[in-house]
Amino acid sequence: MKKLPVALQLWSVRDEMRRDFASTVAAVGKIGYHGVELAGYGNLDVKGAKAALDAANLKVAGMHVGFPALRADLNIVINDALLLGSRHVTCPSWPAVQFLSAAACERIGEQLAEIGKTLRAVGLTFSFHNHAAELKVVEGRTVFDWMLGAAAPRDLKAEPDVYWLQIGGCPPVKFLRDHGARCPLVHLKDEKELGLGPVNFAEVFSVIDEVGAAEWLIVEQESYNHPPLESVRLCFEQLKSWGRV
Numbered sequence: 001m002k003k004l005p006v007a008l009q010l011w012s013v014r015d016e017m018r019r020d021f022a023s024t025v026a027a028v029g030k031i032g033y034h035g036v037e038l039a040g041y042g043n044l045d046v047k048g049a050k051a052a053l054d055a056a057n058l059k060v061a062g063m064h065v066g067f068p069a070l071r072a073d074l075n076i077v078i079n080d081a082l083l084l085g086s087r088h089v090t091c092p093s094w095p096a097v098q099f100l101s102a103a104a105c106e107r108i109g110e111q112l113a114e115i116g117k118t119l120r121a122v123g124l125t126f127s128f129h130n131h132a133a134e135l136k137v138v139e140g141r142t143v144f145d146w147m148l149g150a151a152a153p154r155d156l157k158a159e160p161d162v163y164w165l166q167i168g169g170c171p172p173v174k175f176l177r178d179h180g181a182r183c184p185l186v187h188l189k190d191e192k193e194l195g196l197g198p199v200n201f202a203e204v205f206s207v208i209d210e211v212g213a214a215e216w217l218i219v220e221q222e223s224y225n226h227p228p229l230e231s232v233r234l235c236f237e238q239l240k241s242w243g244r245v
Contacts, residue, residue: 001209004217006236006245007035007061009187010042012221013228017042022052024229029056031233032245037185037218038063038084039092046080053084061216062088062159062185064129070115078122088125088185088216090159091115096133099143109150116155127157127185135168142170153182161220162199163189173203180211189220194235196225205244217244 008028010017016024021042028036035058041049053060063086065077070091081089091112099105116126134144141149148158158179162172176183186208191197208214219239224231239245 001205001243002212003244004208004214005034005059005061006239007037007059007216007218008033008232009037009039009064009218009220011039011064012219012232014039016228019043021049022055025052025056025058027229028232029058031229031236032240033058033219033232033236035059035061035216037061037090037216037220038086046083050084060084060086061218062086062090062127064090064092067091067094074115074118078119078124081124082122087123088127089119090127090129090185092129093131094128094134096131096136099133099136099138102139102141102146105138105143105146106150109147109156112147113151113155116151116157120155125157125184126155127159127183129159129187130161130168131164132168135165135170144170148179148182157182157184159183159185159187159218161187161189162201162204163187163191163197166199172199173207176204176207176211180207181213183211183213184215185218186214186216187218187220188235188239189222192223192225193221193231194219194238201242205242 013024021044119126135142165172165175190199219235221231
């Protein structure tokens, strides 16, 4: 088993990040995380965020950037990614009201691939992050399958969220077996803290190891039994107990 670096998706501590990005990432670094996946820069700009991350000794595993910014400000996104040392940019969501037909879903994949092609030209990798809505079956296939099928893997990769796969009716191990070769980033999430919900992480890790394409494991927390920073600490400790860090 090759241990992969573990990052925290900073959306998990979004309120803390908005109040004080620097102290928040310092706390994340003290927990033991190797990196972060960005969801904006909180109360800082990109240069301030880089300084804070460098001070916390955290790498940038990737960046979540919404489609409007990707479409309107792609040069800014590229410059930020290069400054931060991020190799990965990910579109975090898409309006589910547009998942109307196979053709509509394929068109979304094509639009994403156009962005991915531009990012690839400057050495960046582009992915799409799923929620449960992308597991809806439309004309015999899931929305996510239509999207991915319409794009070359070199231009559009997947960032599977194992909890949303589970909730959406697609076992994470099936998705990872089908698409794992195009999944450099994997979101680890459960009902609340890791290990307290429906996801079978032993199976998930087994397939990730088998496929061998993942570069980062990324913890994301959206529901909590504790204050957010304590919750993400407990997630990290759970990964330790499983031998993943």
